[in-house]
Amino acid sequence: MSFTEHANQIFNQVISDYHLTDNIDTPIHNPYDRESIDHSLYLKCWIDTVQWHFEDIIRDPQINPTEALALKRRIDRSNQDRTDLVEEIDSYFRQLYSEVTPLPDARLNTESPAWAVDRLSILALKIYHMQEQVERKDVKAEHIAKCQAKLDVLLEQQKDLSLAIDQLLEDIEAGRKYMKVYRQMKMYNDPSTNPIFYKK
Numbered sequence: 001m002s003f004t005e006h007a008n009q010i011f012n013q014v015i016s017d018y019h020l021t022d023n024i025d026t027p028i029h030n031p032y033d034r035e036s037i038d039h040s041l042y043l044k045c046w047i048d049t050v051q052w053h054f055e056d057i058i059r060d061p062q063i064n065p066t067e068a069l070a071l072k073r074r075i076d077r078s079n080q081d082r083t084d085l086v087e088e089i090d091s092y093f094r095q096l097y098s099e100v101t102p103l104p105d106a107r108l109n110t111e112s113p114a115w116a117v118d119r120l121s122i123l124a125l126k127i128y129h130m131q132e133q134v135e136r137k138d139v140k141a142e143h144i145a146k147c148q149a150k151l152d153v154l155l156e157q158q159k160d161l162s163l164a165i166d167q168l169l170e171d172i173e174a175g176r177k178y179m180k181v182y183r184q185m186k187m188y189n190d191p192s193t194n195p196i197f198y199k200k
Contacts, residue, residue, distance in 0.1 A: 004120065007121075011045045018049045028043070041121075044123065076189075082185045090112045107176070108177055108180070119161060120158070123154060
């Protein structure tokens with residue numbers, strides 16, 4: 001089984017686990033060993049899944065402004081957790097391939113493996129929720145047809161992205177490509193670089 005086949009299985013497991021309650025406050029019950037990559041993949045998709053529903057809720061035009069602000073703060077924390085976890089997954093890949101000597105003509109990729117995995121996790125969510133739209137019984141045929149066309153594209157995209165990630169990992173393992181981990185350095189989360197904080 002390829003890395004992405006395994007990752008997609010975990011992502012589908014997460015999405016299924018979340019929708020047992022379909023509640024943003026559901027505690028996570030990660031079934032994998034804390035030190036394993038499976039634990040990180042499960043947690044990554046759980047964060048994405050909860051945030052997906054945050055984003056739905058905050059777009060309610062009738063939402064109470066106080067509740068909306070509190071939810072925006074949760075989204076901000078979730079985004080930071082998501083970024084931290086992507087960096088953790090990239091550190092796993094760096095360690096995994098630490099003994100590989102890049103070939104003299106080895107090239108960098110446009111993104112690190114974990115940021116591609118981040119997109120794969122979100123694609124699993126798009127597919128799940130687009131499938132929900134296709135299966136709705138309370139909408140007209142044109143809505144279902146439109147969503148089915150989008151679902152077909154998403155499934156093709158998932159197949160292509162999975163292949164590209166597996167090929168990237170093969171290239172890194174063979175020394176044809178090498179990776180670097182760049183920390184995000186988000187300035188607005190740091191009181192020393194966000195002028196709203198340091199100018200007070």
